[in-house]
Amino acid sequence: MTSPAIHPPMSDTRSGVGLGVLAALAFSTLGIFGKLAAGLGLDSHAALGWRFAVVALILLPLSGRLGWAVRARLIGVGALYTVATLAYFLALDRVTAGTTSLLLYSAPAYVVLLGWLQGQAPRRTQLGAVALAGLGLGLVIGLPGGADRDAVGLLCGAAAGVLYALYLSASERFLGGVTPVAATAHMALVAGVTFGILAGVRGTLHVPHDLPSWGVILGMALIPTIVAVPALYGAIARLGATRASLLGTLEPLFTVLLATLLLREHLGSGALLGGVLILAGAGLAQWPARRVPAVPHP
Numbered sequence: 378m379t380s381p382a383i384h385p386p387m388s389d390t391r392s393g394v395g396l397g398v399l400a401a402l403a404f405s406t407l408g409i410f411g412k413l414a415a416g417l418g419l420d421s422h423a424a425l426g427w428r429f430a431v432v433a434l435i436l437l438p439l440s441g442r443l444g445w446a447v448r449a450r451l452i453g454v455g456a457l458y459t460v461a462t463l464a465y466f467l468a469l470d471r472v473t474a475g476t477t478s479l480l481l482y483s484a485p486a487y488v489v490l491l492g493w494l495q496g497q498a499p500r501r502t503q504l505g506a507v508a509l510a511g512l513g514l515g516l517v518i519g520l521p522g523g524a525d526r527d528a529v530g531l532l533c534g535a536a537a538g539v540l541y542a543l544y545l546s547a548s549e550r551f552l553g554g555v556t557p558v559a560a561t562a563h564m565a566l567v568a569g570v571t572f573g574i575l576a577g578v579r580g581t582l583h584v585p586h587d588l589p590s591w592g593v594i595l596g597m598a599l600i601p602t603i604v605a606v607p608a609l610y611g612a613i614a615r616l617g618a619t620r621a622s623l624l625g626t627l628e629p630l631f632t633v634l635l636a637t638l639l640l641r642e643h644l645g646s647g648a649l650l651g652g653v654l655i656l657a658g659a660g661l662a663q664w665p666a667r668r669v670p671a672v673p674h675p
Contacts, residue, residue, distance in 0.1 A: 402631050452566075492618070624663075
């Protein structure tokens with residue numbers, strides 16, 4: 378990926394927005410697959426280990442010839458994603474799923490803050506987009522309640538948000554010239570090895586013997602990984618980490634809609650209002666920066 382220009386061409390912006398929405402939609406299916414995996418008795422760490430192992434086996438041969446320095450960058454960025462995922466699951470064990478997701482999807486605010494620390498002052502539209510997305514997420518996912526007083530769980534959830542923001546920023550900064558396929562393959566390699574080891578330590582790593590289990594694993598590998606992750610990298614390359622991360626807040630909304638359509642879960646009025654706010658925030662984030670006319674040289 379290459380870092381986006383200050384004023385990317387309109388075609389790049391449109392394709393970037395399309396890729397960002399595609400990534401959010403594809404990632405949103407992970408919750409559906411997770412429920413199906415739990416219904417089949419699949420351990421979450423084992424299912425994730427197999428998911429990423431399948432992706433690595435498919436994509437590594439397609440990554441092309443890469444130098445060791447490039448591979449080191451890819452593995453480093455993949456490690457950030459893996460640690461963020463681990464922090465997310467640690468939080469999930471201690472606080473509610475809604476609060477864990479709310480903390481994870483605070484990532485756009487951290488992306489803006491990281492850019493600010495690097496000298497990229499945020500625009501008012503970006504700050505407004507973060508605020509709208511945060512309010513919308515609170516309505517769609519739910520605000521913290523009485524079951525969310527575990528300090529370690531809250532800390533892990535906050536760490537997941539920070540680490541995911543670092544992963545997005547590092548993807549923009551360090552993966553210039555690398556194809557999304559190669560970046561996805563190395564991320565999957567790191568994650569697959571990590572979750573495989575964790576499942577082995579827990580005594581839950583085994584080869585599934587039934588077709589439904591493999592169907593869920595292959596579904597997790599295909600849609601929320603092979604489709605979603607390269608699309609995310611493509612969006613970052615065209616829009617930058619901040620705008621791409623705000624498009625990512627559409628993911629919980631898509632998850633709720635899919636759960637309503639496929640699992641017959643109830644969709645409340647609060648979720649609908651939250652969805653409108655998330656859409657408004659994602660749209661506002663794409664508002665183009667004001668062009669400053671060049672001063673001619675005397």
